Amino acid sequence: MKKLFVFLILMAAIGYGCKKGLDAQIYGTLNPTNFPKTESDFDLVVTDVYKLFGSKWGYYSDPGGVPGNLFFGVEYSNMFLNEYPSDLIAYFPEWGGFFQNFSRADFNFMRTIGSDRNHLEKIRFVTKYTFILDQIEKSTISDAAKKQFSAEVRAARGVVMYYLLSMYGPVPYIADASKIGTDAEKDMHRPARATYVSQVESDLRFAADNLVKTPGTYGRFNKGFALTYLGRLHLHEKNWQKAESALKEIVALGYNLAPDYASLFKVSGEKNNETIWAVTCDPAANGNEPLGNANVWGFYMYPSNFPGTISPGQSRKVGGWASPEGAFEATWQFYDSFDPNDKRRALLLESYEPVNSQGNPTGTIRNRANGLRGPIINKYPDEDPGSPFASNDIPVCRYADVLLMLAEAINEQAGPSSEAQLNINTVRARAGLANLSGANIASKDAFRDAILRERGWELYFEAQRRIDLIRMGKWTQALAAVGKTPNPAGANGLYPVPQYMLDLGMEQTPGY
Numbered sequence: 001m002k003k004l005f006v007f008l009i010l011m012a013a014i015g016y017g018c019k020k021g022l023d024a025q026i027y028g029t030l031n032p033t034n035f036p037k038t039e040s041d042f043d044l045v046v047t048d049v050y051k052l053f054g055s056k057w058g059y060y061s062d063p064g065g066v067p068g069n070l071f072f073g074v075e076y077s078n079m080f081l082n083e084y085p086s087d088l089i090a091y092f093p094e095w096g097g098f099f100q101n102f103s104r105a106d107f108n109f110m111r112t113i114g115s116d117r118n119h120l121e122k123i124r125f126v127t128k129y130t131f132i133l134d135q136i137e138k139s140t141i142s143d144a145a146k147k148q149f150s151a152e153v154r155a156a157r158g159v160v161m162y163y164l165l166s167m168y169g170p171v172p173y174i175a176d177a178s179k180i181g182t183d184a185e186k187d188m189h190r191p192a193r194a195t196y197v198s199q200v201e202s203d204l205r206f207a208a209d210n211l212v213k214t215p216g217t218y219g220r221f222n223k224g225f226a227l228t229y230l231g232r233l234h235l236h237e238k239n240w241q242k243a244e245s246a247l248k249e250i251v252a253l254g255y256n257l258a259p260d261y262a263s264l265f266k267v268s269g270e271k272n273n274e275t276i277w278a279v280t281c282d283p284a285a286n287g288n289e290p291l292g293n294a295n296v297w298g299f300y301m302y303p304s305n306f307p308g309t310i311s312p313g314q315s316r317k318v319g320g321w322a323s324p325e326g327a328f329e330a331t332w333q334f335y336d337s338f339d340p341n342d343k344r345r346a347l348l349l350e351s352y353e354p355v356n357s358q359g360n361p362t363g364t365i366r367n368r369a370n371g372l373r374g375p376i377i378n379k380y381p382d383e384d385p386g387s388p389f390a391s392n393d394i395p396v397c398r399y400a401d402v403l404l405m406l407a408e409a410i411n412e413q414a415g416p417s418s419e420a421q422l423n424i425n426t427v428r429a430r431a432g433l434a435n436l437s438g439a440n441i442a443s444k445d446a447f448r449d450a451i452l453r454e455r456g457w458e459l460y461f462e463a464q465r466r467i468d469l470i471r472m473g474k475w476t477q478a479l480a481a482v483g484k485t486p487n488p489a490g491a492n493g494l495y496p497v498p499q500y501m502l503d504l505g506m507e508q509t510p511g512y
Contacts, residue, residue, distance in 0.1 A: 037139070038141070039141045039142070039145045042135075042136060042139065042141060042145065042149050043149070045135070045149075046152050046153060049129060049132070049153050052070060052122065052160060053071070053159075053279065054073065054279060054292075054293045055070065055072050055077075055279045055293040055294060055295060056070060056074070056288065056289070056293060056294065057075075057288060058070065058116075059073075068115070068121060068122075069116075069117065069119065071119070071160075072279045072394065072396060074296055075098070076117055076119070077463070078163070078463035079297075079463050081102070081167065081463070081466065082464060083328075083461060083462075083463050083464075083465050083466070084099075084102040084103045084328070085102050085103065085105035085107075085466055085479075085484075085486075085493075086105075086465035086466055086469065086478070087333065087334065087465070087469070087479055087481055087482045088330060088331060088334045088460050088461075088465050089103060089328055089329070089330060089331065089374075089461075090103070090325075090329045090331045090373050090482075092322075092325065092327050092329075094322060094323075094325065094327075095322065095327065099327060104484055104487075105479055105486045105487065105493075106486075106487040107486075107487065107495050108488065110496050110498060111499060111512070112499060113498050114498070115500065118498055118501075119167060120164070120168065120171060120497065120498070120501055122160050123164065123172060123173055125156075125157075126157055126161060126173045126174065127173075127174045127180060127185070129154075129156055129157040130157070130175050130177050131177060131180055132153050133150055133157075133177070134177030134180075136149050136150050147210045148210065148211075150206070151206060151207045151209075151211045151226075152207070152211070152220065152221050154203040154204075154206050155203070155204065155207035155211065156221070157175070157203050158200050158201075158204040158207060158226070158229060159204075159229050161173060161196070161199065162200055162204075162229055162232065162233050162236075165196065165197070166467050167494065167495045168495055168509055169193070169494060169509060169510075170190045170191050170193050170195075170196035170197075171196075171506070172187060172188050172191065172506060175199050186504075186505075187505070188504040188506040189506070189507065190507050197233070197237055201230065201233060201234075204226050204227075204229050204230040204233065205226075205230060207221065207225075207226035208223055208226035208227045208230060208246075211223045211226055213253050213254075218271065219280045222276070222277060224253055224255065224276035224277065224397065225276055225277040225396075227246050227249050227250045227253075228276055228277070228397040228401070228402060230246040231247040231402065231406075232467075234246060234409075235408065235471060236467065236471060238471070240409045240412040240413045241409075243409040244406065247402055247405055247409060250276070250399070250402045251402070251406070254273075255276065255402070256273050256399065257274050257403075257426065257427070257430050258272045258430075259430070261347075261430060262343075262347060264395060264398070265347075265379045265392055265395070266381060266392060267390075267393075268383070270392075273399075274399045274400065275393070275395045275399075276397035276399060277396050277397040278395045278396055279293050279394040279396060280292070280293060280393050281293045281295040281390065281393055281394065283384040283389065284387070285389060286389055287389070293394075294391075295380055295389065295392045295394055296389060296390070297328070297379075297380050297390075297394075298320060298382055298390055299320045299321045300321070300322070300326065300327040301326050301328050301329070301377045301378070301380070301461075302320035302376060303319055303320060303322060303323060303324060303325055303326045303352075303366075303376070304319045304320055304321060304322060304323040305318065305319055305324075305354035305356070306318070306320060306326070306355075306376065307319070307353065307355045307359070307361070308359065308382055318355055318357065319355075325373045325374075326376060326377070328377055328461070329377065330348050330375045331482045332368060332374055332375070334348075334374075334456065334482075335348050335374070337456070337457070338457060339433055341432050341433065342431050342432065342433055342457060343430075343431050344431050344457050344458065345457075348375035348377060348378065349375055349378050350368060350375050351365050351366060351367035351372070352365070352366055352376060353365055377460075377461050379461050380392045380394075395462065396462075398462075400430075400458055400459075401455075401459060401464070403423040403427050404424060404427060404451060404455050404458065404459075406420075406423050407420045407423040407451055408420075408451050411444055411448060411451065415443070415444045415447070416441040416442075416443070416444065416447035421435070424436060424450070424454055427454065427458055428454065431457070431458070436450055448472060449472075452468060452472050452474060455468055466493055469493065470493045470494075475493045488511050488512060489511075490511035490512075491509060491510070491511030491512055494509050494510075495509065496508065496509050497509055
C-alpha cells in the first residue's frame with residue numbers, strides 16, 4: 001500500500017509483539033500511559049494492522065525475531081495454500097521442498113514446520129488486534145474516530161480468523177481484552193465452531209456497517225471488502241441465506257464489471273469500478289521493508305528463458321527464476337476446459353519463443369508438442385521495464401467474484417433460478433460467451449458444477465481454488481483429474497497443526 005507503509009518503521013519502534021501462542025507482550029518505551037492518545041496516534045497504530053495485508057517476502061512480528069509469511073505475500077501465501085495444491089496449477093518438482101509438496105497437495109511436511117512458516121502464529125495478531133481495540137474504546141478520541149478505527153481493526157481480525165478457519169478449522173483466539181495477561185492465554189484448545197464463526201461474523205459485520213465504500217486513502221479497508229469476506233465466510237459455512245444477503249449489499253453499492261478482463265491486472269487498469277480491494281504495489285519496492293508492496297509473481301510464473309520487456313538504454317529483462325519450467329504453470333487440462341472463444345484464456349500462453357541469457361530470441365518455439373508442461377500464466381504482465389519488480393496491483397476482492405458467489409448462494413436455496421443465472425451470465429458475457437443453457441441449468445447439482453467451472457475460468461491465480469473445491473465437495477475428484485493425490489486424503493484439504501502447537505495443547509486437525 002503505497003501510502004500506508006510510510007509509518008511502519010515507527011511502528012516497529014513502538015514494537016508490539018507476541019510470544020508463544022496467544023501471549024501478548026509490549027516492547028519499548030512507548031506504552032498506553034503516554035501513547036496512543038490523539039486521533040493521529042491511533043491512526044498510526046491502526047495503520048500497523050495492515051502489515052499482514054501486503055505483498056512482501058515476509059514481515060517481522062517481534063523486534064529481532066524471525067520473519068513470518070503473509071497471506072497476500074509470496075512463499076506460503078494464499079497462492080501456495082489455495083492455488084498450488086489444485087487442479088489449475090501443474091506439479092512442480094524441480095525445486096523440491098514446499099514447492100513440490102504444495103504443488104502435489106501433500107501437506108504432511110507441515111507437521112514439523114516452525115512458527116516462521118506457519119500461519120497459526122497469526123493467532124498472536126488476533127490478540128494484538130484485541131488489545132488495540134481495547135485501547136481505542138478506552139480512549140478519549142471522538143466517537144466517529146473510534147468507529148472508523150475499530151472497523152478497520154475488526155476487519156483485519158475477521159479476515160485473519162477467516163483464513164485460519166479455512167486452513168485449520170477453528171483455532172484458539174482471544175477477542176476479550178480482559179483475558180490478555182491471564183492464564184486464558186495458555187489455553188490452546190480449539191473453541192466450538194459456532195463460537196468461532198460467530199466471532200468472525202461479528203467482526204466483519206461491524207466493519208461493513210462502519211466503513212465507507214471509498215476511503216480517503218486508497219488501500220485502506222472499505223465496506224465492500226468487509227462484505228466480500230462476510231459473504232465468503234457464510235459460503236464457507238454453507239449459510240446460504242446470510243451469504244445472499246451480504247452479497248446483495250455489495251450489489252447495492254454500485255460496482256460494475258470492467259469492460260476488459262485483462263485490464264484488471266495491468267498497471268494501466270488499476271482503480272477501476274470492479275476491483276473492490278487490492279494489494280497496492282509499487283515499482284520501487286523489492287519485497288523488503290521499509291518499502292511498499294512488490295508484485296513478484298513474474299519471477300514464479302515465467303520460465304527463466306521467457307522474453308521480458310526492453311527498456312531504453314537497458315538490456316532486455318529475461319523471464320523468471322525457474323528453468324526449464326515456471327514454478328507456477330497452469331495445467332493443460334485446465335487450459336483445454338476453456339471455450340476457445342473465452343477471452344480469459346488469452347492470459348494463458350500456450351507457446352513462447354525462448355531467449356538466451358542476453359535476451360536475444362533463439363528462433364525456436366516452446367509449446368505443448370515439444371514438452372512445455374503447461375501454459376504460462378500471464379495474468380500480471382511486466383509493465384515496469386525499468387525495474388526488476390512489477391507494480392501491478394493484486395486484486396483480492398472483485399465484483400465478478402461477488403456475482404459468482406451470489407449465483408451459488410441463490411442456487412443452493414432455490415436452484416438455478418433466473419436470478420442466479422443472470423449473475424453468472426453477466427460474468428460470461430464480459431468473457432465473450434453465451435448464456436448457460438441445457439444441461440448446465442438442468443438441476444441444482446448441474447448448476448453448482450457450472451459455477452465451479454466458471455469460478456476457475458474467472459478467478460484462476462487469485463488464490464481461491466482450494467477453498468472452492470472443498471466447499472463444493474470436489475477436492476479429491478478435481479485433483480485426481482490432473483494426476484494429483486491429496487495426502488492425507490482424510491484431511492479434506494485442511495492443513496496439519498505442527499508439533500510445537502500440539503505441545504502447547506492444541507488439537508490436531510482431523511485426518512492427520
